[in-house]
Amino acid sequence: xxxxxxxxxxMGNPQLRIFLxxxxxxxxxxxxxxxxxxxxxxxxxxxxxxxxxxxxEKIYKIPVVSVQTRVTPGELKTTAGYVTKEDxxxxxxxxxxxxxxxxxxxxxxxxxxxxxxxxEMKSLEATKREYRKQxxxxxxxxxxxxWFSF
Amino acid sequence: MSxxxxxxxxxxxxxxPPIKDLSWWGKKVSEAEAQHEEVKKLGxxxxxxxxxxxxxxxxxxxxxxxxxxxxxxxxxxxxxxxxEEVKADFIEALAFEWSRPADLEExxxxxxxxxxxxxxxxESLNTIMMSRLRRHVPHLSSxxxxxxxxxxxxxxVGGIELERKVRVFFESRENLKKWLDWPRDxxxxxxxxxxxxxxxxxxxxxxxxxxxxxxxxxxxxxNSLDPRIYGNRDVRRYMTNIPGFWPGDDHRFxxxxxxxxxxxxxxxxxTRPDEDRVEMLHCQAIMASFxxxxxxxxxxxxSTYQDVxxxxxxxxxxxxxxxxxxxxxxxxxxxLHFQNTANNPKRNVCWSSQPVKLFESIDNGHVKGLNMDVxxxxxxxxLNEPKERIGVNLTPYLDxxxxxxSKIEEEDKRVFLENLFKKVSLNGKKHEPDPEYWNWxxxxxxxxxxxxxxxxxxxxELWQDPWRLSFYELSRKYVPKARRKNPKxxxxxxxxxxxx
Numbered sequence: 001x002x003x004x005x006x007x008x009x010x011m012g013n014p015q016l017r018i019f020l021x022x023x024x025x026x027x028x029x030x031x032x033x034x035x036x037x038x039x040x041x042x043x044x045x046x047x048x049x050x051x052x053x054x055x056x057e058k059i060y061k062i063p064v065v066s067v068q069t070r071v072t073p074g075e076l077k078t079t080a081g082y083v084t085k086e087d088x089x090x091x092x093x094x095x096x097x098x099x100x101x102x103x104x105x106x107x108x109x110x111x112x113x114x115x116x117x118x119x120e121m122k123s124l125e126a127t128k129r130e131y132r133k134q135x136x137x138x139x140x141x142x143x144x145x146x147w148f149s150f
Numbered sequence: 151m152s153x154x155x156x157x158x159x160x161x162x163x164x165x166x167p168p169i170k171d172l173s174w175w176g177k178k179v180s181e182a183e184a185q186h187e188e189v190k191k192l193g194x195x196x197x198x199x200x201x202x203x204x205x206x207x208x209x210x211x212x213x214x215x216x217x218x219x220x221x222x223x224x225x226x227x228x229x230x231x232x233x234e235e236v237k238a239d240f241i242e243a244l245a246f247e248w249s250r251p252a253d254l255e256e257x258x259x260x261x262x263x264x265x266x267x268x269x270x271x272x273e274s275l276n277t278i279m280m281s282r283l284r285r286h287v288p289h290l291s292s293x294x295x296x297x298x299x300x301x302x303x304x305x306x307v308g309g310i311e312l313e314r315k316v317r318v319f320f321e322s323r324e325n326l327k328k329w330l331d332w333p334r335d336x337x338x339x340x341x342x343x344x345x346x347x348x349x350x351x352x353x354x355x356x357x358x359x360x361x362x363x364x365x366x367x368x369x370x371x372x373n374s375l376d377p378r379i380y381g382n383r384d385v386r387r388y389m390t391n392i393p394g395f396w397p398g399d400d401h402r403f404x405x406x407x408x409x410x411x412x413x414x415x416x417x418x419x420x421t422r423p424d425e426d427r428v429e430m431l432h433c434q435a436i437m438a439s440f441x442x443x444x445x446x447x448x449x450x451x452x453s454t455y456q457d458v459x460x461x462x463x464x465x466x467x468x469x470x471x472x473x474x475x476x477x478x479x480x481x482x483x484x485x486l487h488f489q490n491t492a493n494n495p496k497r498n499v500c501w502s503s504q505p506v507k508l509f510e511s512i513d514n515g516h517v518k519g520l521n522m523d524v525x526x527x528x529x530x531x532x533l534n535e536p537k538e539r540i541g542v543n544l545t546p547y548l549d550x551x552x553x554x555x556s557k558i559e560e561e562d563k564r565v566f567l568e569n570l571f572k573k574v575s576l577n578g579k580k581h582e583p584d585p586e587y588w589n590w591x592x593x594x595x596x597x598x599x600x601x602x603x604x605x606x607x608x609x610x611e612l613w614q615d616p617w618r619l620s621f622y623e624l625s626r627k628y629v630p631k632a633r634r635k636n637p638k639x640x641x642x643x644x645x646x647x648x649x650x
Contacts, residue, residue: 031314032311032314032375032376032379033311033375033379034375034379035375035379035380038379065418065422066418068381076593076597076598077598078598078600083593083594083598083600098426
């Protein structure tokens with residue numbers, strides 16, 4: 001279901017238009033350890049408990065026992081000297097049947113995360129080395145701007 | 151100077167003081183043990199219950215659990231006979247109460263109607279049982295029945311996983327990392343809603359012995375998840391233990407408790423299988439039985455830190471008049487704090503039955519399809535005789551001369567402690583206002599440190615937690631000069647306090 005206004009028909013290109021629903025459910029890793037029959041989703045703000053239940057039951061054929069939703073206020077941050085607030089979001093806690101044993105999928109294969117990290121650290125080290133080299137080149141030439149040697 | 155040394159200072163074998171564990175966790179444990187010892191030393195029931203609440207003026211953060219928001223052949227024979235004898239009156243009362251309207255407003259939910267009807271049915275059935283059986287069972291004459299008693303129990307449980315904030319803090323400190331998985335205490339508060347309680351002045355006989363209660367085959371399922379995951383609320387309140395009566399009552403041992411099952415008509419159960427309903431009944435019975443026996447144990451001088459020295463037994467019936475389930479519970483231990491949750495060799499045991507129907511239907515005052523086995527089981531519960539435990543000190547941790555506050559001779563102390571106990575049991579509004587901060591402070595001072603130029607005067611800027619205010623820190627009451635014995639005395643300027 002969509003609560004969006006359908007865009008008015010416009011002559012000409014593009015001929016093909018895609019209308020996406022504004023209801024979404026994002027499976028998230030829970031902050032606390034949970035019983036195996038409970039699943040946490042981040043859902044769009046417009047969705048009610050009934051919507052979440054119908055979404056899972058009608059589309060994915062998952063029998064739902066109960067749904068609880070909570071609106072979490074967005075985080076407050078200081079960016080460029082100003083205090084700003086991120087958007088609020090809605091979390092849905094879905095209780096499935098007692099027999100269901102759900103575990104959050106392992107998104108990273110074993111060792112992949114460490115490899116990525118090592119790769120990033122290597123390039124960071126290289127950048128640092130280059131910067132140091134440039135600094136050393138100008139030690140005996142005080143007062144010169146940084147771009148002079150290029 | 152004398153060179154004569156007293157000989158008692160020396161012994162053949164060197165005697166050393168016990169070795170103390172000086173690690174972070176070891177210190178915590180010894181601190182806790184010292185506190186437990188202080189509770190043990192106190193002589194009266196009220197002081198023991200108050201002592202746990204003294205460190206927090208605003209109350210402890212508790213996980214709140216509400217009720218249901220989750221022998222021999224001789225007895226067999228006599229139960230059969232008595233059941234036949236009681237049958238006629240029992241059926242008459244049942245049929246009358248069953249067909250009586252609930253007298254509620256039209257828009258009352260079916261749960262509310264069921265609750266009112268259950269209360270009436272069980273009360274009238276209990277009256278019938280008591281009056282008819284009294285002739286044959288003398289111990290029923292010395293029992294007391296409470297209607298809708300106040301049942302509250304609070305205890306400490308270890309082994310629940312750490313809160314996220316605390317876990318993050320412990321993970322960030324190298325020296326604290328290794329204590330991450332050690333059990334911490336959480337406070338649990340149970341608020342019951344029983345229909346009836348029957349009490350006696352002697353305890354029921356234990357069902358199993360001490361050795362059997364340590365049987366490892368009696369498995370206790372462990373759950374380390376935070377209760378909030380299951381939707382239990384967190385409340386800040388005093389931890390109260392009230393088994394339906396106040397300290398000083400002679401009838402301090404429970405025999406029989408009746409619970410309602412109106413929640414089974416709520417909408418969430420409409421689509422659930424019967425297994426879930428039965429499991430819910432078991433949960434209700436286990437929690438209610440433990441809470442009742444635990445609060446009774448507290449009134450006998452035991453606590454969440456001092457284990458019971460003898461087992462306590464209670465019987466529980468859950469019913470709405472038609473569906474009946476029977477339970478028996480034996481409290482072997484009250485220790486659940488720290489490592490005790492997993493390591494305590496003693497186990498509390500609950501015997502359960504499946505819910506059974508007493509009758510099929512009632513038409514025009516005629517009960518159809520009566521199941522006599524159910525009535526017989528109910529009679530058996532009444533026949534279970536409480537007996538005096540000879541040679542057992544029932545209150546080993548209470549002062550024999552002043553087991554309760556009302557026996558204290560010193561008037562000031564007695565009045566002070568009685569008032570304090572009432573205040574704590576009431577759990578009402580506090581005299582001191584709740585600490586709070588403005589929303590703008592949360593945005594600009596706590597979440598974002600955007601006002602560094604201002605003087606730091608608020609508690610959250612001074613690393614203070616105002617919620618941790620203890621009773622000992624409260625300012626004392628001023629005594630006017632006219633009321634002092636010696637008006638010039640500075641010692642009498644402030645009223646004396648007797649916090650345990």
